[in-house]
Structure formats: C-alpha cells, structure tokens
C-alpha cells in the first residue's frame with residue numbers, strides 16, 4: 001500500500017478497480033495470500049464453534065479455494081463465490097461433485113438463498129470493500145445465514161493494539177482497511193452479529209497481523 005486515505009469511501013467505479021486488481025494479481029501469481037500460513041487459521045477457529053455435524057458453508061471470496069478444500073475435507077457442503085472464476089475451481093468440482101458449488105459474482109449482487117447457510121467464511125474480503133458499502137455487504141452476509149448461523153472473518157490489523165485503524169489505497173486503487181478490535185466489534189454488532197471469539201494471528205510481515213473473529217447472526221428483531 002502506498003497512501004493513507006482518511007476518506008471513508010472509495011469513490012466511483014471501485015467495483016471495476018477491485019475486480020481488475022484481483023484479476024491482475026492472480027494472473028501474475030501475486031496472490032501471496034493463497035499459500036500464507038496465517039490465512040489458514042480461520043477455518044480451524046470456525047470449526048471449534050460449529051456443531052458436530054455436516055454444515056452448509058458459504059466461502060465468500062474463495063479465491064483459489066484453499067478454505068473451500070479444508071471445509072470439504074472436514075465433511076461440509078460448500079458454496080464458494082468470488083468476483084473471478086479461478087482455474088483451480090475445475091479440479092475441485094471434478095473431485096467433490098455435488099458437495100461443492102462455485103458462483104462467480106459480487107456477494108451483494110448474487111441471488112443467494114436467504115437463511116441457507118450454517119456459516120460464512122470471509123477470509124480477507126471485507127477489508128478490501130468500499131467502506132461506504134460495509135453495511136450493504138454485511139446485510140447480504142446476514143441474510144444468507146440461518147438464525148444463529150456463524151460468520152468467521154479475518155481482518156487486517158496491527159500487532160500494536162494502540163495503533164488506530166487506517167484505510168490504505170494501493171497503487172492499483174485497491175483499498176485495505178486495518179481494523180482495531182473495537183472497530184471490528186462495533187461494525188459487526190451494528191450489522192446484527194454477536195461476537196463469540198476473537199484472536200490475533202501474527203504474520204511474517206513485521207508488525208502486521210490478522211484479527212480473526214467468529215460471530216453469530218442475531219435474528220432480526222432480537223437485537224437488544
């Protein structure tokens with residue numbers, strides 16, 4: 001990232017910017033997140049909170065599908081979505097048949113069945129959205145979950161808990177939002193989620209970490 005951007009909106013045309021940024025990174029093999037160890041800690045954390053039975057999980061922004069694979073191997077059914085269709089999806093479909101469904105599109109525009117999922121995995125996706133659309137994005141996630149369903153989200157954060165949250169913009173225009181624990185909690189609470197667990201995972205990049213949160217969807221009307 002290059003510039004700190006204090007404005008809380010991406011400006012016009014951000015959908016196209018985000019798509020182009022991810023398309024280029026995958027095409028040029030710059031998707032370092034796909035095999036980053038710290039990224040693979042979210043599904044094990046979610047698994048500790050899932051009931052001991054096969055679940056239907058939405059892998060939102062699945063990328064090449066590493067979490068989709070982990071969930072399938074754990075016995076779950078998975079619907080995986082992403083802005084782009086990745087070539088890796090073909091082999092996963094061939095191997096897992098009707099246990100997996102891949103959908104291409106923005107989560108806020110896909111016509112997902114309401115109340116369908118026992119859990120949603122958002123591994124590195126929310127923090128790249130336009131902050132002006134966080135509410136709409138989390139509403140789409142909430143709608144897709146059954147009452148009490150779980151959201152597992154991984155957000156950029158800093159190891160130093162005294163640092164303030166910040167929105168950065170890369171040269172290609174892609175936004176990345178670093179969250180404090182308090183900011184993450186208030187965002188999720190306002191969207192109708194109750195936090196069940198929160199932990200920090202250090203990254204190889206000095207001073208940086210992921211904030212992993214598991215939260216349950218409070219049924220609409222039951223909010224305090």
Ligand SMILES: C[S@@+](CC[C@H](N)C(=O)[O-])C[C@H]1O[C@@H](n2cnc3c(N)ncnc32)[C@H](O)[C@@H]1O
Nearest residue numbers: 022033034061062063082083106107123124125
């Ligand atoms: C940092 S990558 C993480 C990929 C994957 N979750 C993982 O753990 O490897 C973020 C992914 O989210 C996708 N994405 C970004 N915004 C999205 C949106 N609004 N709806 C669906 N997918 C989105 C991107 O195309 C990209 O593949």
